[in-house]
Amino acid sequence: MTITEKILARASGRSSVSPGDVVVARVDRVMMHDVGAPGVWEVFQELRSRGVDVSRLFNPAMVWMTEDHFVPPPDAKSAENLRIMERMADMYGISEYYRFGMGTYGVCHTLAYEEALVLPGQVYVGTDSHTVTSGALGAFATGMGHTDVAYILLHGKNWFRVPETILFRLRGELRDGVMAKDVILRVLGDIGADGANYMAMEFAGDGVASMPIEERMTITNMTVEAGAKNGIMAPDARVVEYYREKGKEVQVIASDPDAEYRDAHDYELPRIVPMVAKPHSPANAVELSEVEGTEIDEAYLGSCTGGKYHDMAAAARVLKRAGRRARARLVVVPSSTNVYRRMLREGLIDVFMDAGAVIGPPTCGACIGGHMGVLGPDEVAISSTNRNFPGRMGHRTSKVYLASPASVAASAVEGRIADPRRFLG
Amino acid sequence: MAEAGGASLRFRGRVHKLGDNVDTDQIIPAPYLKDLSPENLAAHVLEGADPSFPRRIRPGDIVLGGRNFGSGSSREHAPMALRYAGVRVVMALSFARIFYRNAVDGGHLIPVIVTEEAYRGIGDGDEVEVDLESSIVRDLTAGAEYPVERFPRLIARIVQAGGIFSVGDLSSLEA
Numbered sequence: 001m002t003i004t005e006k007i008l009a010r011a012s013g014r015s016s017v018s019p020g021d022v023v024v025a026r027v028d029r030v031m032m033h034d035v036g037a038p039g040v041w042e043v044f045q046e047l048r049s050r051g052v053d054v055s056r057l058f059n060p061a062m063v064w065m066t067e068d069h070f071v072p073p074p075d076a077k078s079a080e081n082l083r084i085m086e087r088m089a090d091m092y093g094i095s096e097y098y099r100f101g102m103g104t105y106g107v108c109h110t111l112a113y114e115e116a117l118v119l120p121g122q123v124y125v126g127t128d129s130h131t132v133t134s135g136a137l138g139a140f141a142t143g144m145g146h147t148d149v150a151y152i153l154l155h156g157k158n159w160f161r162v163p164e165t166i167l168f169r170l171r172g173e174l175r176d177g178v179m180a181k182d183v184i185l186r187v188l189g190d191i192g193a194d195g196a197n198y199m200a201m202e203f204a205g206d207g208v209a210s211m212p213i214e215e216r217m218t219i220t221n222m223t224v225e226a227g228a229k230n231g232i233m234a235p236d237a238r239v240v241e242y243y244r245e246k247g248k249e250v251q252v253i254a255s256d257p258d259a260e261y262r263d264a265h266d267y268e269l270p271r272i273v274p275m276v277a278k279p280h281s282p283a284n285a286v287e288l289s290e291v292e293g294t295e296i297d298e299a300y301l302g303s304c305t306g307g308k309y310h311d312m313a314a315a316a317r318v319l320k321r322a323g324r325r326a327r328a329r330l331v332v333v334p335s336s337t338n339v340y341r342r343m344l345r346e347g348l349i350d351v352f353m354d355a356g357a358v359i360g361p362p363t364c365g366a367c368i369g370g371h372m373g374v375l376g377p378d379e380v381a382i383s384s385t386n387r388n389f390p391g392r393m394g395h396r397t398s399k400v401y402l403a404s405p406a407s408v409a410a411s412a413v414e415g416r417i418a419d420p421r422r423f424l425g
Numbered sequence: 426m427a428e429a430g431g432a433s434l435r436f437r438g439r440v441h442k443l444g445d446n447v448d449t450d451q452i453i454p455a456p457y458l459k460d461l462s463p464e465n466l467a468a469h470v471l472e473g474a475d476p477s478f479p480r481r482i483r484p485g486d487i488v489l490g491g492r493n494f495g496s497g498s499s500r501e502h503a504p505m506a507l508r509y510a511g512v513r514v515v516m517a518l519s520f521a522r523i524f525y526r527n528a529v530d531g532g533h534l535i536p537v538i539v540t541e542e543a544y545r546g547i548g549d550g551d552e553v554e555v556d557l558e559s560s561i562v563r564d565l566t567a568g569a570e571y572p573v574e575r576f577p578r579l580i581a582r583i584v585q586a587g588g589i590f591s592v593g594d595l596s597s598l599e600a
Contacts, residue, residue: 021600022579024596038461052590126499127499128498129497144527145531146501158589159598159599193496194496194521197519227496368450369450369454369456370456390450391451
């Protein structure tokens with residue numbers, strides 16, 4: 001069996017499962033944020049009106065919540081949704097609740113890693129499509145809507161169709177100035193926006209082992225842009241050590257040598273070059289050189305995809321080497337307070353501000369067109385985020401090019417799309 | 426969440442034809458996610474694809490998408506927005522996973538998979554009848570009919586019940 005099949009078999013109490021099987025699996029961990037939780041609340045109210053007991057959850061300890069999409073609240077409606085979360089936390093005894101302005105908080109997928117909220121081998125469901133990110137740590141992690149999450153909160157389980165798995169073997173190491181983002185954009189360009197619809201995308205090989213965990217997360221994060229149910233990597237020594245430092249012993253599950261895959265693809269990492277996804281699809285990927293020189297209004301660094309510490313460090317390194325002010329508007333939104341703090345401690349905030357950047361508080365921000373740098377009519381941005389659908393980051397006539405944090409920094413410096421390797425050589 | 430569904434298996438309505446990869450940001454842009462009220466969601470449905478859409482859509486209308494309809498975010502607000510605008514059936518060449526699951530488990534919409542031939546043949550504004558009993562869509566305007574994909578047993582059960590909370594014992598879904 002593949003790692004995905006093994007996790008679903010264990011969680012459904014079976015000795016084995018095969019793609020296409022429909023199983024009812026226990027869920028180990030559930031996440032809600034400020035867009036999902038109010039929906040769950042509404043489902044609960046509707047059930048209550050039908051006489052269903054919603055006074056307690058299956059297991060409050062399996063639940064964690066963070067405020068991330070519309071925080072700090074840009075308007076009263078957003079603030080009202082946070083009040084709903086507060087009420088749910090009180091009412092149901094949800095103690096792992098990360099709130100802005102009250103210590104540690106941030107974008108859910110970054111926090112899930114930094115605070116070790118999800119463990120290898122777990123079945124993890126969140127009210128967010130990018131929940132797949134946590135697959136980099138060896139969890140079966142997938143996003144669902146608020147009705148399905150409400151069901152899990154009350155019953156501790158849900159139905160799953162065991163996905164077929166596509167295997168991606170990554171070999172060698174990335175060259176300087178090339179990042180995991182370039183790898184996943186390349187993969188998305190190859191398989192398309194629905195190339196893994198309903199499937200698992202498993203990444204293996206020494207190329208995975210060569211990457212820091214945060215880089216691996218960039219890869220699993222964007223598997224949903226190919227429609228994948230989950231992205232997954234078997235935990236290696238680095239992951240085990242990470243959890244050990246956090247005081248958690250974890251069990252390692254890996255795919256069997258004779259596991260069956262729908263398909264397999266090989267990528268030589270030294271041959272990957274900086275990539276860009278042109279408007280309006282993450283799968284609309286080309287080598288950066290094809291669009292080099294395209295003028296931009298904004299360079300945006302942030303989100304669960306490109307706002308982690310490693311992303312900020314890679315971007316700052318390019319800015320430092322360039323040693324001059326950015327020609328485009330540069331918006332930097334760390335994806336958690338942990339990232340922000342480390343940027344301060346290590347002098348990255350100075351590097352960004354010297355380049356002219358504005359630094360926002362942790363939030364999903366402009367990645368979802370929420371706030372903190374939303375685009376106006378016809379504006380063009382290069383962004384380290386995950387989606388460039390029409391209107392995603394603002395006005396429906398705005399255009400977003402997705403790229404690595406290093407490429408975003410290089411482009412900010414030039415005021416046009418630029419290759420980061422120019423500054424690193 | 427749904428009222429008890431499954432009463433009717435025939436749906437007649439006017440078609441709004443869309444292209445491939447209609448994502449959830451187009452179906453309901455993120456700034457409108459803050460307010461779950463039917464009025465708010467219906468008022469902005471598919472606004473990201475075409476700002477005139479909320480004014481043009483009428484109860485009973487049927488949406489026809491191309492490949493990968495509903496790709497992107499897990500926001501259940503997307504199928505809810507269509508439902509609150511009065512749409513019950515969405516047809517497409519294929520659906521993105523989370524949108525499909527939300528439509529079915531939330532009891533919001535009936536997602537129907539059509540063939541390339543049907544997608545090409547059915548025009549924007551055509552009057553169609555979707556007959557789920559015989560798994561056929563009839564284009565009443567063009568006088569043509571096409572087969573549609575039958576629901577897998579699991580999906581048929583949940584659609585009939587009207588959503589996951591109405592299914593009863595989940596283990597009966599296992600296969």
